[in-house]
Amino acid sequence: MVGLLSRDSGETLIDQIVRSVAARIDERLLRGGARMPSIRSFAATHGVSPFTVVASYDKLVAAGYLESRRGAGFFVRERLPMALNAAEPGITSAGAADAALATKPIDVVWLVRNMFRQMPHQQMPGTGVLPSDWLDGAAIANALRAVSRQNANLLLSYGVPQGFLPLRQQLQHKLAELEIAAAPEQILTTAGVTQALGLVAREFTRPGDTIFVDDPAWFLMFGSFAALGAKVIGIPRLGDGPDVARLAELAAIHKPRLYVINSVLHNPSSTSLSAAKAFQVLKLAEEHDFILVEDDIYCDLHPGSAVQPATRLAALDQLQRVIYLGGFSKTMAANLRVGFIATSPERAERLADRKMLSTLTTSDIGERVVYKVLSEGSYRKHADRVRARLDSVRAKTLRQMERVGLKIVHAAPAGMFVWADAGCDTNALAERAMAEHLLLAPGSLFSPAQLPSTFMRFNVAAMQEPAVWRFLERAVGAVK
């Protein structure tokens, strides 16, 4: 923690100590039962007063992180293992063995919780977000200050269930650039894409219904859908989109209600749908009468279809059968919790009612900040810079990955993720990494059935640390 304390961060020293000790415990860098430095030694090491340390330790005890043992000092509390409830009726993948649902040492909740921590980004090659210093903190700060100077009375009463109107008007323009026509009344703000996916799934499925997802895909939604009682089935994802023959076959058998798909910059592979695949997927949706939920959260990491091909389902279908989801957690600021749904007017109205039952409204504050940032035009340049920076590290990172024995099947020319084959069980690899304080994202996480996999996801923006490469050099292929 040396050097992490700052006297001008706007946070008290006590809060800084509490936060960084708590983060280290959450990251398991400090394990249950470990003894904390004495008050005096901590104070001396960090150049703070013993009173500051006492207050910090007390807060950490109150928050359940530490315990004080009389005469012996402060110790990290033993914590209970965390696991998601068993899915009901369960997540199954076409042809997957049920055995895969057995308890695993690494689970989705564990990974997601760790991603939420202020763990040093260089130690998280498995992270799903960009490092904070790649984002435009100054723009967010300016926008928030501008919002804070507005009439605060607007915050005293509830907003409208559809969300802050000027933002929805701004999103109309953004969507128009993607050739998607959506009036503000067709747009509904949400607390990130996460709430959007939950609202759509709750509105358009009943327990027992089937939801298709890509295989591999973003892991958090598997748990969210399973918790609604949906059957979650994975459609194998190839380099240019789903395996459509398999999609047709499985659609005939399972009659899904929804298919959630990343058309552009798929998580975890950063590949995009080809135009031909997009058309075939839409035809199958028509034929088997399911709704396509197009999750375009990585939109702004793509340079645009003028530069690289990108076909959005919603641009072809104009929000008839496609529900389009977007958000700003990846390229603007995750903590604003601003995402949105664009859909037909009739569905937008149903979803607004559903949102009302779920959170009444979302807070205008984050939505006003996003509106400011979007409407002032600096965001476009920021996104350009982020893409240029990703481009500048990608090629070198891919070469280094191949050098340490990671096989890259589809090297996508945009996005932050690389999906690579380590040639060995990546659960075991991730466990070894964890012991060395590195967070990896093993392939099993992205499998709807959580099947073991030799693949894993890497974030090219989080692989600058030599320790990461030393680990990979040593471990890839070595784990059986």
Next chain:
Amino acid sequence: MVGLLSRDSGETLIDQIVRSVAARIDERLLRGGARMPSIRSFAATHGVSPFTVVASYDKLVAAGYLESRRGAGFFVRERLPMALNAAEPGITSAGAADAALATKPIDVVWLVRNMFRQMPHQQMPGTGVLPSDWLDGAAIANALRAVSRQNANLLLSYGVPQGFLPLRQQLQHKLAELEIAAAPEQILTTAGVTQALGLVAREFTRPGDTIFVDDPAWFLMFGSFAALGAKVIGIPRLGDGPDVARLAELAAIHKPRLYVINSVLHNPSSTSLSAAKAFQVLKLAEEHDFILVEDDIYCDLHPGSAVQPATRLAALDQLQRVIYLGGFSKTMAANLRVGFIATSPERAERLADRKMLSTLTTSDIGERVVYKVLSEGSYRKHADRVRARLDSVRAKTLRQMERVGLKIVHAAPAGMFVWADAGCDTNALAERAMAEHLLLAPGSLFSPAQLPSTFMRFNVAAMQEPAVWRFLERAVGAVK
């Protein structure tokens, strides 16, 4: 709209026009098909330029509020009727006729949507919130400005699923004053009590399970629970708490999983649980093994148990069988969307995982604002002022209500609501009121079975307008 436009509100004239026209359409003060004033006449009436009016009308067209008919001008668009989806398996009240579920002209969604609008507060004696000018806008503005000066980098990455730690520490103190011991790790922030209720219901019930609510009770949760497939059953609420004989009987029959109850300042009656009733309710929960969900959203409108009796279930049981919910939408600022859950450490962990699946995290911004306001101590004085102001209008309002023929069964000495018997069908009364641009809250809304009722809820803070009294004088008793 005359006089509503302001050049120093921080909002552009166009936005002000758009917002107030949209609100009037949403309130049905401007009906579908109505012709809007011409550009020139609107501009002249409001002292703005025709360009401002054109831009405003265009925005209203884009937002779906108006339509432009070539040569004829602008008209209010006809809108589809709104209704909640039919509940499945449905809301039933012990012994209630199914016929009550038939479509009604006034439904929950209609009322809630209207409450979200910037309708003049004096026209909403049925509203569930305090007028904005009763709240401390300056404190919220100061807190938001302080937050906006903090390190914006903290907003770039996700917060923690449990919520902003210093706020949870502050809530620990607040709860301790209510004699409820809860460490920060037992507290989870939510997007208002609404998200809290949804998380609890999703975590602790399965489709087909029974949830008990008070009858009457807060209407929005009926729809939220029904959407989860729960059976919602009302327990008759008397002046000192639920009818415990009936509760025992219905618990034996229905084996509920949860009972959601306002112990202090019940909505809609503002009555509170007696100590004896609280004890009996806890014993029944024990005997029939259900969880008590104590919704204490009106907490800060109560002067404290030193002044008036107030027994909280969580204070008796110390969060073993009681899940305690609180929030700041009523007395601080609804738009911050900050509520919380306090429960056992084990349940808090499960609910944090559930929250993660639902919205990942909540935004720190609102939580930091609430933390600032709470920790700076001005909030306590503000709450005192709000209570004093309610006290100052309550007695006079009650007298006036009786004078116009409204019968008050339990005149509670605190809170903003009065539950009164109009001696006639209050759905019909509310429809008549609506025609005169007054929003009433008829008793059927608060009935878990939405049964017609002669009762209705009044907000003593929203009954200062002579028009309200003129209407009630004329209408109460006159409607058959």
